[in-house]
Structure formats: C-alpha cells, structure tokens
Amino acid sequence: MNSTLTLLDFIIIASGCIGYFISISLITSSFYKSHANNYLAISLFLLTTLTFLGWYEIDNIILQFLDNIMLEFLVAVTLFTYFLLQIKHKYLTKRWYKWLYVPFIASVILEVSVSIFDFVWGIYNPDLDALTYDIKDGFSFVFNVFLIIFSRYLIKRSSAISSEKRRWLLRLNLFMICIVICWFLSNIELYIYDSEFVTNIMWIMLSILSWWVLYYGIFKLQIIVQKDEIHQYLVSKNIHVAQTKKKINEATVSKIITELYKLMEEEELYKNPLLSRLDLANRLETNEGYLSQIVNQEIHKSIIQFVNEYRIEAAKNLLHDPVFNKYSIEAIGMEVGFKSKSAFYSAFKTSLGMSPGSYRKLQKTS
Structure with missing residues (x-):
C-alpha cells in the first residue's frame, strides 16, 4: 500500500x-x-x-x-x-x-x-x-x-x-x-x-x-x-500553391480528367484531408470504379498518387517560400491536405527521396 x-x-x-x-x-x-x-x-x-x-x-x-x-x-x-x-x-x-x-x-x-x-x-x-x-x-x-x-x-x-x-x-x-x-x-x-x-x-x-x-x-x-494562419495568408494573397507542371491538352484527355484537373487547381480539393475517391466521383458525376480506371489509363497513376502530387507540389512551394519558415513542417503538411505527420513525411520522401525538413534546409542553403 x-x-x-x-x-x-x-x-x-x-x-x-x-x-x-x-x-x-x-x-x-x-x-x-x-x-x-x-x-x-x-x-x-x-x-x-x-x-x-x-x-x-x-x-x-x-x-x-x-x-x-x-x-x-x-x-x-x-x-x-x-x-x-x-x-x-x-x-x-x-x-x-x-x-x-x-x-x-x-x-x-x-x-x-x-x-x-x-x-x-x-x-x-x-x-x-x-x-x-x-x-x-x-x-x-x-x-x-x-x-x-x-x-x-x-x-x-x-x-x-x-x-x-x-x-x-x-x-x-x-x-x-x-x-x-x-x-x-x-x-x-x-x-x-x-x-x-x-x-x-x-x-x-x-x-x-x-x-x-x-x-x-x-x-x-x-x-x-x-495551419490556419498559413491558410488565411494564402487566401488573402489569392495564392494557389500547387499548379500542374505542364499545360493540359484538352484534346488528348477526356472531359472527366479535364474537370478533375480543374477541381484540383481551381477549388484545391486536394487540401481536404478527408477527400476520398467517392467524393471525387460524386463531384464528377461518375462512379468510383470508372474514375479509377480512366485516371489510370490517361494519367497512369492511382487517384491517391494523383492527389498527393498536388499536395507535394503545394508543400514544396510553401517550404521554399521564406514567408513560411516560421511555421512547422507538420502545419504545412496539414495545410496541403495530409491527415498526419507520418503520411506527409512518407509521401514526400517517396516523391523526392528526402524528408520535408531536409528539403527546407536545402532551399535555405541554395
């Protein structure tokens, strides 16, 4: 006792x-x-x-x-x-x-x-x-x-x-x-x-x-x-932190894929950490199976890979900008749509071969 x-x-x-x-x-x-x-x-x-x-x-x-x-x-x-x-x-x-x-x-x-x-x-x-x-x-x-x-x-x-x-x-x-x-x-x-x-x-x-x-x-x-401060700053400056790397040729892709790109770039749906395949299918007025199939055929990626590319691109831009140096890596990950620190680090390292922290340090010294 x-x-x-x-x-x-x-x-x-x-x-x-x-x-x-x-x-x-x-x-x-x-x-x-x-x-x-x-x-x-x-x-x-x-x-x-x-x-x-x-x-x-x-x-x-x-x-x-x-x-x-x-x-x-x-x-x-x-x-x-x-x-x-x-x-x-x-x-x-x-x-x-x-x-x-x-x-x-x-x-x-x-x-x-x-x-x-x-x-x-x-x-x-x-x-x-x-x-x-x-x-x-x-x-x-x-x-x-x-x-x-x-x-x-x-x-x-x-x-x-x-x-x-x-x-x-x-x-x-x-x-x-x-x-x-x-x-x-x-x-x-x-x-x-x-x-x-x-x-x-x-x-x-x-x-x-x-x-x-x-x-x-x-x-x-x-x-x-x-995360809220980062978001408010981006909204006040009307900044879109993720853009596609090349201009979309609408003649070579289907209407669904064209609309999918617009949803990502204009509405920034990738920032929703709870975004699901069903959510995207409903917005594009199609079903999950067909959406997965057409994304795989025309973009040669899975839906999660496609969405995460936008998130990674947005994170890179924020990590590169000195304005956001005072904010933590996890806050930036949350702002671009990742649900957790581990998911952000895993996706970022898979894409670039380095952690978000290493990428930020590299940008500071370059």
Whole structure:
C-alpha cells in the first residue's frame, strides 16, 4: 500500500511541476503567447494549485486560506473566458461578463473578514466556519457546472472556428465535465461512506490534465493555429500553391480528367484531408470504379498518387517560400491536405527521396 501511495505522490508531484511549467511557458514564450493562452495558463495554474491543496492536506495558515477562498470560482471564469476567446464570442464585450468574478471576490472578502475576526478579536465559531465552507463549496460546484455546460453549448454553435479547434475545445470541455462529475461523486462518497476513493481519482485526473494539455492543448493546437494562419495568408494573397507542371491538352484527355484537373487547381480539393475517391466521383458525376480506371489509363497513376502530387507540389512551394519558415513542417503538411505527420513525411520522401525538413534546409542553403 505504501508503494502505491508513493507512486501516486510521484504522479501528483511530476504532473504538478509540468502544470506550473506549462502555465509559465504559455505566458512567457513568444511562440505560444496569446490572449486566449494567458487564460488557459491561469486556469492550469489554479487547477494545479487545487490539486496540491487537495492531495496534501498541509496544516498551514496560508495554504488553508487559499483553500478557503475557493479558487474553484476563479477557475470557472478563466476557463470560460478561454473558451470565449477561442470562439471569438461577443459575450466578452458584454457588461455582465465582469460580474462572473463577483463570487470569487465575495469569497475572498468573506474569508478575510473571518480571519480578522479570529486573529484580531478572537471570535471564531468552527461550526459556522464549516457551514460557510460547505455553502461556498456547493455554490462553486453549481457555478462551475453552469459555465462548463454553457461554454460547451457556445462552442457547438460557433461558426468562427475550424473543425480541428472545435474538437480540441470540446475535448477539453468534456475533460472538465468528467472532473466535475468526480467532484460531485467524491462529496457523496465522503458524506455517506467516509471514503476518498473517488476523490483520489479526481486528483489523478487533474494531474493527467497537465500532460494532456501539454500535448493536445499546446503542441497539437499550435499546429492547427499555424495551419490556419498559413491558410488565411494564402487566401488573402489569392495564392494557389500547387499548379500542374505542364499545360493540359484538352484534346488528348477526356472531359472527366479535364474537370478533375480543374477541381484540383481551381477549388484545391486536394487540401481536404478527408477527400476520398467517392467524393471525387460524386463531384464528377461518375462512379468510383470508372474514375479509377480512366485516371489510370490517361494519367497512369492511382487517384491517391494523383492527389498527393498536388499536395507535394503545394508543400514544396510553401517550404521554399521564406514567408513560411516560421511555421512547422507538420502545419504545412496539414495545410496541403495530409491527415498526419507520418503520411506527409512518407509521401514526400517517396516523391523526392528526402524528408520535408531536409528539403527546407536545402532551399535555405541554395
């Protein structure tokens, strides 16, 4: 049992350190710094602090004060703000938005007042203090539930974000819902069974959150942000990054192949990572089998080879352009239509005999 507790202690400490490190990095690093990430950093910092306060019940006046002021109120608002900033919602400009901080401010004022009564005048009622704590804890739970559910509703209705970003926000929101459920069950378990099994699960989930946010919320989401920036730049400049290497002679190819080239060049369908043979067949008003046959006969390639050629050509142009040097290889791969980093690297190396990174370095030195 002691070894189990030691292992859990190590997980909590390691995850807490990661949580604090991520929080500081999000605010100080120019690469990740943004208005939205500032609130994510604050939320993660507060959640990490709450994890330590809940896991290690240290008998310390300052730590007890931090526990009593209900940082949960502040977490609810900062996370809600993060979601609003990501979906660029108009609620951020509303006057009532600032009132969301009132529960936390009121909790701080109440705790300061209790401390003054206790230390200055020696007036302290443990039963009243316990009742006040339970009321604040219950209200903070309801407050968190409301803002988490409300933010999920707003995320689903938002049309101002990409599907990738929406998935990340909904996953983070779902993670917080699971934590809130554990919070609710832990209170029931404590009062009915005088046990803390579910409570321990909640603290472990909060610890895992740090690692999860590190990968999905920072690394993966930053790739998506970069991909969106590349796309917006290309759209604003009306740049088509992939073109056929030679002019099409419409007299020597069928109408379907001519239309296929137009779909690639004018609509840039190759940028859709979910593009399938059926999608192309439907757009060309034919069936999959006939489309594969005619592409093979007239272009001497499979459909995936044909589509990937456009993606590779687009990637080469982006990797060659100094404007996009600040963006990661994976972001460029996503922008040109590859579903994953491995698929991009494999197709690129098969086509050119070198990795995208090597190709970029070669262009810089040439």
